[in-house]
Amino acid sequence: xxxxxxxxxxxxxxDPDAPxxxxxxxxxxxxxxxxxxxxxxxxxxxxxxxxxxxxxxxxYYLSGGYYFVVLLFVAMSDFTIAHLMHRTQGxxxxxxxxxxxxVINLGLLAYFKxxxxxxxxxxxxxxxxxxEFKKIFLPVGVSFFLFQSLSYTIxxxxxxxxxxxxxxxxxxYLSFFPQxxxxxxxxxxxxxxxxxxxxxxxxxxxxxxxxxxLTGLFKKAVISxxxxxxxxxxxxxxxxxxxxxxNLLGVYGYAIQIYCDFSGYSxxxxxxxxxxxxxxxxxxxxxxxxxxxxxxxxRWHISLSSWLRDYLYISLGGNxxxxxxxxxxxxxxxxxxxxxxxxxxxxxxxxGLHGAALAVEKWFFGLFPRVSPMGxxxxxxxxxxxxxxxxxxxxxxxxxxxxxxxxxCKEVFRAIFTNFSPGLxxxxxxxxxxxxxxxxxxxxxxxxxxxxxxxxxxxVERLPFWGKALAAAAVIWLVMQVKSSGVQPFIYFxx
Amino acid sequence: MQRNRLQQTFLxxxxxxxxxxxxxxxxxxRVAGITTRKIDILSExxxxxxxxxxxxxxxxxxxxxxxxxLSGFERDTAAVKVRPVGEPLVELSRGAQRDxxxxxxxxxxxxxxxxxxxxxxxxxxxxxxSGAAATAASRWPIVDFSxxxxxxxxxxxxxxxxxxxxxGFFGDSFIEGDILVGDFRERLKEEYGGGGVGFVPLxxxxxxxxxxxxxxxxxxxxxxxxxxxxxxxxxxxxLTATGIVSVxxxxxxxxxxxxxxxxxxxxxxxxxxxxxxxxxxxxEVMVDDTIPHSxxxxxxxxxxxxxxxxxxxxxxIKVTGEGEFIGYxxxxxxxxxxxxxxxxxxxxxxxxxxxxxxxxxxxxxxVLDYDLIVLQYGLNAVDxxxxxxxxxxxxxxxxxxxxxxxYPRADxxxxxxxxxxxxxxxxxxxxxxxxxxxxxxxxxxxxxxxxYWDTFAAMGGTGSMVRYxxxxxxxxxxxxxxxxxxxxxGRRMAEALILDVQGR
Numbered sequence: 001x002x003x004x005x006x007x008x009x010x011x012x013x014x015d016p017d018a019p020x021x022x023x024x025x026x027x028x029x030x031x032x033x034x035x036x037x038x039x040x041x042x043x044x045x046x047x048x049x050x051x052x053x054x055x056x057x058x059x060y061y062l063s064g065g066y067y068f069v070v071l072l073f074v075a076m077s078d079f080t081i082a083h084l085m086h087r088t089q090g091x092x093x094x095x096x097x098x099x100x101x102x103v104i105n106l107g108l109l110a111y112f113k114x115x116x117x118x119x120x121x122x123x124x125x126x127x128x129x130x131x132e133f134k135k136i137f138l139p140v141g142v143s144f145f146l147f148q149s150l151s152y153t154i155x156x157x158x159x160x161x162x163x164x165x166x167x168x169x170x171x172x173y174l175s176f177f178p179q180x181x182x183x184x185x186x187x188x189x190x191x192x193x194x195x196x197x198x199x200x201x202x203x204x205x206x207x208x209x210x211x212x213x214l215t216g217l218f219k220k221a222v223i224s225x226x227x228x229x230x231x232x233x234x235x236x237x238x239x240x241x242x243x244x245x246x247n248l249l250g251v252y253g254y255a256i257q258i259y260c261d262f263s264g265y266s267x268x269x270x271x272x273x274x275x276x277x278x279x280x281x282x283x284x285x286x287x288x289x290x291x292x293x294x295x296x297x298x299r300w301h302i303s304l305s306s307w308l309r310d311y312l313y314i315s316l317g318g319n320x321x322x323x324x325x326x327x328x329x330x331x332x333x334x335x336x337x338x339x340x341x342x343x344x345x346x347x348x349x350x351x352g353l354h355g356a357a358l359a360v361e362k363w364f365f366g367l368f369p370r371v372s373p374m375g376x377x378x379x380x381x382x383x384x385x386x387x388x389x390x391x392x393x394x395x396x397x398x399x400x401x402x403x404x405x406x407x408x409c410k411e412v413f414r415a416i417f418t419n420f421s422p423g424l425x426x427x428x429x430x431x432x433x434x435x436x437x438x439x440x441x442x443x444x445x446x447x448x449x450x451x452x453x454x455x456x457x458x459x460v461e462r463l464p465f466w467g468k469a470l471a472a473a474a475v476i477w478l479v480m481q482v483k484s485s486g487v488q489p490f491i492y493f494x495x
Numbered sequence: 496m497q498r499n500r501l502q503q504t505f506l507x508x509x510x511x512x513x514x515x516x517x518x519x520x521x522x523x524x525r526v527a528g529i530t531t532r533k534i535d536i537l538s539e540x541x542x543x544x545x546x547x548x549x550x551x552x553x554x555x556x557x558x559x560x561x562x563x564x565l566s567g568f569e570r571d572t573a574a575v576k577v578r579p580v581g582e583p584l585v586e587l588s589r590g591a592q593r594d595x596x597x598x599x600x601x602x603x604x605x606x607x608x609x610x611x612x613x614x615x616x617x618x619x620x621x622x623x624x625s626g627a628a629a630t631a632a633s634r635w636p637i638v639d640f641s642x643x644x645x646x647x648x649x650x651x652x653x654x655x656x657x658x659x660x661x662x663g664f665f666g667d668s669f670i671e672g673d674i675l676v677g678d679f680r681e682r683l684k685e686e687y688g689g690g691g692v693g694f695v696p697l698x699x700x701x702x703x704x705x706x707x708x709x710x711x712x713x714x715x716x717x718x719x720x721x722x723x724x725x726x727x728x729x730x731x732x733x734l735t736a737t738g739i740v741s742v743x744x745x746x747x748x749x750x751x752x753x754x755x756x757x758x759x760x761x762x763x764x765x766x767x768x769x770x771x772x773x774x775x776x777x778x779e780v781m782v783d784d785t786i787p788h789s790x791x792x793x794x795x796x797x798x799x800x801x802x803x804x805x806x807x808x809x810x811x812i813k814v815t816g817e818g819e820f821i822g823y824x825x826x827x828x829x830x831x832x833x834x835x836x837x838x839x840x841x842x843x844x845x846x847x848x849x850x851x852x853x854x855x856x857x858x859x860x861x862v863l864d865y866d867l868i869v870l871q872y873g874l875n876a877v878d879x880x881x882x883x884x885x886x887x888x889x890x891x892x893x894x895x896x897x898x899x900x901x902y903p904r905a906d907x908x909x910x911x912x913x914x915x916x917x918x919x920x921x922x923x924x925x926x927x928x929x930x931x932x933x934x935x936x937x938x939x940x941x942x943x944x945x946x947y948w949d950t951f952a953a954m955g956g957t958g959s960m961v962r963y964x965x966x967x968x969x970x971x972x973x974x975x976x977x978x979x980x981x982x983x984x985g986r987r988m989a990e991a992l993i994l995d996v997q998g999r
Contacts (some may be wrong), residue, residue: 032508039504199499202497202498234972473510
């Protein structure tokens with residue numbers, strides 16, 4: 001008994017090796033107790049707000065340790081800055097306040113995320129003694145909540161929203177646990193009006209929320225985690241050990257893995273928010289259906305791409321300062337977008353690839369205005385061709401994204417282009433049948449028509465209470481089966 | 496006005512918890528070849544965290560982070576870079592220390608009981624070594640199972656003789672690409688001198704994988720002990736324990752370039768090319784972009800060698816003409832110090848070389864003339880659900896005897912199996928089957944009277960491969976080391992060997 005209590009106390013403390021995830025068993029139990037209190041406090045708004053904030057901070061603590069103090073600091077500083085900015089009438093002074101917010105938020109991001117990247121650049125360029133790398137832990141979700149907070153101060157600066165009066169409301173907005181650690185990046189003007197409303201969950205919200213949680217869980221914990229562990233990681237660990245066909249399948253596998261991983265987590269976040277009476281915007285809209293890179297960025301991580309458009313691209317001048325500046329602004333936006341994803345030259349090149357593709361498309365679609373960047377506005381074959389080309393450009397970028405270093409990027413491309421060995425395909429497909437099956441399933445589900453998702457939500461909505469509960473239990477049971485399945489052995493196809 | 500179903504959020508969660516608790520009572524069933532596992536929703540609440548990694552930058556046990564989309568960056572942070580290779584794992588390996596202490600006998604003496612064997616890595620031996628390396632070597636000593644305690648006596652004598660000393664390192668994909676062996680070689684060269692990477696086949700399956708020498712080739716057909724059935728009879732009979740032959744086409748080329756990936760391998764001063772020429776063939780050999788030299792070897796069934804003196808960092812071999820030409824490889828090495836040849840062949844469990852032609856093996860052995868042969872086999876023979884490997888142990892004894900017959904002047908060192916991880920009831924740790932194989936390999940070394948080194952213990956014992964994989968020191972198949980992991984183990988092994996030689 002004493003050991004059981006010790007174990008539970010141990011579980012309720014932050015463990016860097018087992019950070020809390022929506023897909024972990026512990027979260028299910030924590031959410032059980034949280035949802036009881038949330039329902040109980042539904043009519044007492046101030047108490048409910050404090051209750052949600054405390055749970056969110058505790059959730060953050062279990063996910064990322066004591067770095068929730070960074071979150072508290074950012075919340076307090078941007079709340080104060082927004083207030084002071086609102087009171088200030090002078091244009092220059094207002095600019096000063098928003099600049100301060102930018103310096104604080106981007107300074108924190110730079111410190112936590114880019115210090116060692118800058119040191120490595122310095123060491124590469126300098127001829128003197130190399131600087132020592134710092135051991136800096138990146139607070140979980142810092143890239144998300146800092147951008148979220150910036151959207152608030154910039155919107156106040158642009159007079160799009162009024163600043164909040166109560167600091168607790170702002171902390172609630174910034175720390176709301178469903179989107180806290182992995183997005184979506186929720187805009188202040190979308191979320192703030194919902195904070196003090198009485199939480200209402202309709203049948204539609206319940207059905208849609210449960211559907212999104214279960215499909216998200218399936219995408220993340222079944223498809224993404226399984227193919228990552230049993231196929232994709234091995235290819236990217238040692239690309240030179242594998243034939244071109246295995247490398248290509250590894251790249252396709254990673255394309256669906258990263259989509260299922262990230263969109264799955266986003267879906268769970270959106271679904272959880274719906275079950276608590278909050279609406280988030282869609283964050284992924286079947287991105288591999290895109291017929292151009294322009295369309296891709298309207299479907300992939302929409303909350304980030306729209307953030308970059310509204311707060312970076314437009315601030316740089318957008319398309320208002322001539323063609324050359326438009327292309328340059330696109331490039332700068334995507335380069336910085338690449339750096340947001342990771343502090344490494346590979347991410348910078350990844351951003352550059354997308355920036356260049358966007359600039360070329362801007363030029364191309366300007367030259368041929370009858371060709372639309374949107375697949376739905378093209379002929380069937382024009383769309384198919386566009387999807388195939390776009391998918392492979394995106395996949396080329398994913399190699400940069402996933403490979404541990406540039407050398408391994410080269411090895412992946414070298415294997416694909418110089419040692420393809422298509423004859424091995426049947427062996428690879430049968431040898432890694434479960435992983436290949438899940439990759440195929442991921443793509444099939446992804447390419448289903450958009451109305452199938454609506455149909456799924458409707459079906460869950462129509463289920464009786466115990467039907468919903470059984471469906472949820474069945475998916476979680478499946479996740480647990482996959483999690484405890486054996487690791488697929490390494491298979492040799494080349495001799 | 497729609498009804499507010501907020502309470503259903505709680506009630507649904509409660510119902511799901513209840514259903515999952517009930518599902519935990521269901522037995523395992525087998526459906527369509529898949530056995531379902533009993534689930535326990537409370538298992539997380541019952542189990543303490545078993546992953547005691549001290550470095551918070553290391554990924555979690557299931558390989559993903561909360562910030563999954565951004566996980567790419569995590570690998571680039573200095574939190575990983577600044578950690579000296581291997582050091583935290585040394586600290587982690589309490590299990591390894593315990594294991595090695597069991598294996599080690601009393602100083603200078605012979606241990607008794609089931610772990611018997613003369614352990615020459617002793618405290619006194621450690622004193623002779625330098626600092627941490629020697630201490631590490633004494634933790635994972637080489638165990639001498641020979642009746643007279645002389646399992647490595649000939650190797651030690653060869654080292655002391657001052658002539659070039661040669662080691663043949665035979666194994667499977669665990670050492671492919673010079674992983675572990677490159678570091679073993681580097682450390683020995685630091686101690687005993689030498690330069691170069693030793694024997695390199697003219698063509699291999701994954702030429703770009705090896706980092707200690709870059710090689711590319713064209714025009715060769717590669718046959719190995721694994722696919723020997725595909726080889727024509729006249730080629731098959733020339734396969735030797737080294738495992739690989741390259742049959743030349745009308746115009747075949749092999750290029751080798753030294754790298755500074757590991758120390759003492761940036762150049763070599765003596766080149767040998769090993770082949771059989773049954774046809775009318777010409778070789779054009781270019782060293783370091785100088786003027787190519789042409790050779791017209793005699794038509795013969797015998798193994799021939801072209802030897803070239805002089806410092807080199809690049810080598811190109813072109814084979815033209817008609818008729819059968821079987822290339823073995825090139826030796827890129829100094830004539831002094833120590834030479835370590837890598838003979839790795841993925842999917843080979845050691846037994847594939849048993850039925851090679853004795854004549855071909857003898858010819859090759861006369862050229863390679865090893866003083867020590869290291870045998871790294873076993874992991875390939877680990878089968879799911881099988882924990883007893885006595886039969887494999889007997890096969891390994893036969894492999895040891897086979898090598899003794901081919902290389903009568905060489906000592907034999909059996910390298911124990913490393914750790915292999917997997918998902919055991921939802922927890923990533925050492926597969927129980929590996930422990931059975933570890934025993935079998937050790938018993939085979941003991942029965943053969945060979946020297947033995949316990950890789951499993953040196954890696955850190957139970958669960959070590961999972962920790963290696965999570966910290967980038969092994970692949971995610973939880974079986975193969977990466978270069979970083981190989982560096983740790985290769986150097987530990989070399990330290991153990993140096994310490995053993997010092998003690999003789």
